Amino acid sequence: MGITYHENTHIFHLFTESTSYQILLFQNAYPLHLYWGHRILEDLPASHLETAYRRNTILTQTPIDDPMFSREYLPFEYPCYGTSDFRSPAYQTVDCDGYRITDPRYIRHQILPGKPSMGPLPSSCCESDDEAQTLIITLLDRPHNLQIDLYYTVFPAYDVITRHTEFTNLSDRPIHLTRALSVSLDIKHGPAQMMELCGTALRETHVERRSLGTGMNGFESRRGFSSHQHNPFVALMNEDTTETSGEVFALSLVYSGSFTMQAERDMYGGIRLQSGINPCEFDWLLTSGEKFHTPEALMVYSCCGLERMSLTFHHFLRERIARGRFRFEPRPILLNTWEACYFTFTQESIMTLAKAAAKAGIELLVLDDGWFGRRDNDHSSLGDWYPDHTKLPNGISGLCEEINSLGLQMGLWFEPEMVSPDSALYRAHPDWCIHVPGYPRTQWRHQLVLDLSRKDVCDYLVQSVSSILSSCPIQYVKWDCNRRITEAASELLPAERSGEFFHRYMLGLYDVLQRITSRFPDVLFENCASGGGRFDPAMMCYFSQNWASDNTDAVSRLKIQHGASMVYPPLWITSHISASPNHQLDRPTPMEFRQHVSQPFNLGYELNLLQMSDSELAAVAQQIKTYQQLRPLIQFGDFYRLRSPFDGNETAWMISAEHGRHILVWYYKPYAQAEEAYLGIKLRHLDETAHYRLLDSDQIYSGSTLMYAGLTIDWHNGDHFSQFWHFERIADAAVSTEAVQEESL
Numbered sequence: 001m002g003i004t005y006h007e008n009t010h011i012f013h014l015f016t017e018s019t020s021y022q023i024l025l026f027q028n029a030y031p032l033h034l035y036w037g038h039r040i041l042e043d044l045p046a047s048h049l050e051t052a053y054r055r056n057t058i059l060t061q062t063p064i065d066d067p068m069f070s071r072e073y074l075p076f077e078y079p080c081y082g083t084s085d086f087r088s089p090a091y092q093t094v095d096c097d098g099y100r101i102t103d104p105r106y107i108r109h110q111i112l113p114g115k116p117s118m119g120p121l122p123s124s125c126c127e128s129d130d131e132a133q134t135l136i137i138t139l140l141d142r143p144h145n146l147q148i149d150l151y152y153t154v155f156p157a158y159d160v161i162t163r164h165t166e167f168t169n170l171s172d173r174p175i176h177l178t179r180a181l182s183v184s185l186d187i188k189h190g191p192a193q194m195m196e197l198c199g200t201a202l203r204e205t206h207v208e209r210r211s212l213g214t215g216m217n218g219f220e221s222r223r224g225f226s227s228h229q230h231n232p233f234v235a236l237m238n239e240d241t242t243e244t245s246g247e248v249f250a251l252s253l254v255y256s257g258s259f260t261m262q263a264e265r266d267m268y269g270g271i272r273l274q275s276g277i278n279p280c281e282f283d284w285l286l287t288s289g290e291k292f293h294t295p296e297a298l299m300v301y302s303c304c305g306l307e308r309m310s311l312t313f314h315h316f317l318r319e320r321i322a323r324g325r326f327r328f329e330p331r332p333i334l335l336n337t338w339e340a341c342y343f344t345f346t347q348e349s350i351m352t353l354a355k356a357a358a359k360a361g362i363e364l365l366v367l368d369d370g371w372f373g374r375r376d377n378d379h380s381s382l383g384d385w386y387p388d389h390t391k392l393p394n395g396i397s398g399l400c401e402e403i404n405s406l407g408l409q410m411g412l413w414f415e416p417e418m419v420s421p422d423s424a425l426y427r428a429h430p431d432w433c434i435h436v437p438g439y440p441r442t443q444w445r446h447q448l449v450l451d452l453s454r455k456d457v458c459d460y461l462v463q464s465v466s467s468i469l470s471s472c473p474i475q476y477v478k479w480d481c482n483r484r485i486t487e488a489a490s491e492l493l494p495a496e497r498s499g500e501f502f503h504r505y506m507l508g509l510y511d512v513l514q515r516i517t518s519r520f521p522d523v524l525f526e527n528c529a530s531g532g533g534r535f536d537p538a539m540m541c542y543f544s545q546n547w548a549s550d551n552t553d554a555v556s557r558l559k560i561q562h563g564a565s566m567v568y569p570p571l572w573i574t575s576h577i578s579a580s581p582n583h584q585l586d587r588p589t590p591m592e593f594r595q596h597v598s599q600p601f602n603l604g605y606e607l608n609l610l611q612m613s614d615s616e617l618a619a620v621a622q623q624i625k626t627y628q629q630l631r632p633l634i635q636f637g638d639f640y641r642l643r644s645p646f647d648g649n650e651t652a653w654m655i656s657a658e659h660g661r662h663i664l665v666w667y668y669k670p671y672a673q674a675e676e677a678y679l680g681i682k683l684r685h686l687d688e689t690a691h692y693r694l695l696d697s698d699q700i701y702s703g704s705t706l707m708y709a710g711l712t713i714d715w716h717n718g719d720h721f722s723q724f725w726h727f728e729r730i731a732d733a734a735v736s737t738e739a740v741q742e743e744s745l
């Protein structure tokens with residue numbers, strides 16, 4: 001498994017356990033896309049290309065320098081514009097004379113063990129050279145001496161192929177890159193639909209599936225960040241693809257800035273699927289000898305539906321994108337003060353809450369917004385990262401010491417990329433925020449964004465966050481980011497580099513995150529951007545978990561978490577049990593329903609325990625004990641979606657852990673319905689000949705019963721019904737046939 005190149009066929013064959021990807025080196029000049037899909041055993045015949053594009057003889061027999069040669073129907077691996085391919089290009093350039101044409105041709109290739117580093121960009125990594133192989137196809141545009149290296153890394157055991165591109169200016173004249181996507185894929189017999197995760201703040205990662213029309217289809221972020229509106233992920237499939245059947249071609253971009261994701265359907269039904277940095281306002285000046293790396297794209301093919309795609313992403317993101325100590329460690333159960341007290345607290349009130357939290361069994365207390373500068377509301381103080389001594393007379397270290405003395409760990413909220421106009425930082429450095437001289441500085445939540453394309457600003461961020469983190473044993477940081485970028489410019493960038501701003505901001509942010517997370521390897525960092533506004537694989541390289549949404553209403557969370565699970569492992573998706581009625585929607589929900597919605601993910605609390613009755617506090621303590629027992633199964637098991645909240649009034653999820661020994665199932669029905677049909681769910685991926693004991697009961701079921709007859713849902717009148725089952729596979733000898741219950745729908 002890995003990568004082969006056969007001189008006789010001129011085909012590069014990249015293969016994982018169940019996927020093949022083939023590239024034809026066409027007339028020793030152009031790498032063409034031949035195939036991506038189910039694993040096949042041999043190189044495809046050249047006729048595959050001819051049939052696909054219906055231009056048999058012209059296509060493959062006309063020499064590329066013959067006047068009859070046309071690129072129009074060729075499936076290029078990295079297409080350019082301006083000669084005879086009129087579809088969307090993967091990259092574009094402008095040279096010193098204003099010309100925009102390039103014609104890069106093959107000059108060499110290399111196949112390397114492992115995966116070369118991508119420099120300052122976050123990306124997947126391999127732990128040993130024998131678990132991945134990399135193909136680098138080098139193209140050269142001779143008139144400009146512009147070298148383009150196409151990188152393909154194959155992770156056979158993970159069923160993932162990654163791609164990115166590197167540009168090198170080998171000439172002595174500068175050239176502008178005005179578009180530089182990470183990946184371009186010409187998929188023959190293009191699938192009919194695309195699926196994305198979209199929404200807005202409080203309604204993130206909603207699954208949307210739509211038909212692909214002829215011409216351009218797609219979505220993008222122009223907000224400077226990957227955004228609540230569109231996650232940098234797409235899946236192409238046919239109408240009949242389900243969770244468990246049908247082909248899926250999925251891309252996920254390892255990038256946190258503005259991006260594009262597009263699928264152009266051509267006149268023959270072929271799809272050109274592309275993704276990368278959003279070309280809107282992108283213009284990168286490549287001077288002599290300089291290189292430019294695009295972000296990495298992850299490619300996942302599934303021959304058996306969305307479920308297989310998600311499991312592939314979950315394993316890969318958890319093991320080869322995530323870094324650091326917490327990768328394989330269970331995450332602590334935390335209580336966050338935000339919904340408990342917002343900006344209104346004192347050391348004393350926090351300690352009263354902390355005592356109640358410790359009593360309930362909470363493991364970590366997070367002090368959210370409001371602890372620094374003079375921050376009594378969201379109008380001021382971002383940038384002034386020193387404790388407000390009127391609220392915390394003994395500072396953060398004093399509070400930390402007291403919290404630790406209760407046996408609780410302490411966490412702290414920061415929003416380091418931002419500055420309030422009403423802050424000491426802004427008064428000292430009004431030029432440090434992103435702005436265009438002479439124009440108003442658009443505020444959002446009364447704040448501006450610091451210019452992270454500047455080294456001095458990045459250094460300040462590292463120093464200001466580090467000084468708090470080194471002052472006491474803070475064990476967790478919530479890194480927030482509550483606005484988007486406007487007036488995108490930096491005073492330090494020369495005019496000819498102004499189009500580099502957005503990407504330079506991201507490079508600055510990645511550098512800051514790299515420096516801080518490597519300096520504090522024992523701190524667990526959680527990513528947040530008004531909830532899920534920057535929820536992407538690149539952030540997983542620095543953060544061990546992600547606040548999926550500021551909407552903590554349990555009914556809304558069904559859709560948000562279901563959608564997020566398409567790509568992201570449940571371990572990375574934090575889910576907090578909050579008050580009823582809920583603060584965002586004012587909807588009351590029973591405690592058990594809230595518990596069941598948060599339980600299959602990374603559990604936390606967003607509750608004022610001091611306002612709760614003794615019985616509610618006892619329920620919280622019991623929930624924590626239960627979660628602690630289930631935690632290794634939930635956080636490191638395989639997650640399956642049995643029923644979708646996007647299809648109706650029911651949701652069901654399942655986790656299979658310890659090689660199928662433990663099966664956890666959750667069922668939800670938010671709204672009561674009169675004269676309801678029979679309700680039941682069928683489990684998946686059990687051993688049909690094995691037997692499973694339903695814990696806390698003496699019922700035993702065969703795997704075949706659970707999968708084919710299914711579980712009957714209890715009858716319940718009233719809204720917000722949920723049910724949970726925990727099955728454990730039992731050794732055959734322990735099964736007494738009389739005990740086996742044959743349940744059916």
Ligand code: DGJ
Pocket residue numbers: 338368369413480482528529530531547549550
């Ligand atoms: C937005 C976050 O998503 C919330 O959880 C909270 O931390 C607030 N910011 C604090 O300002």
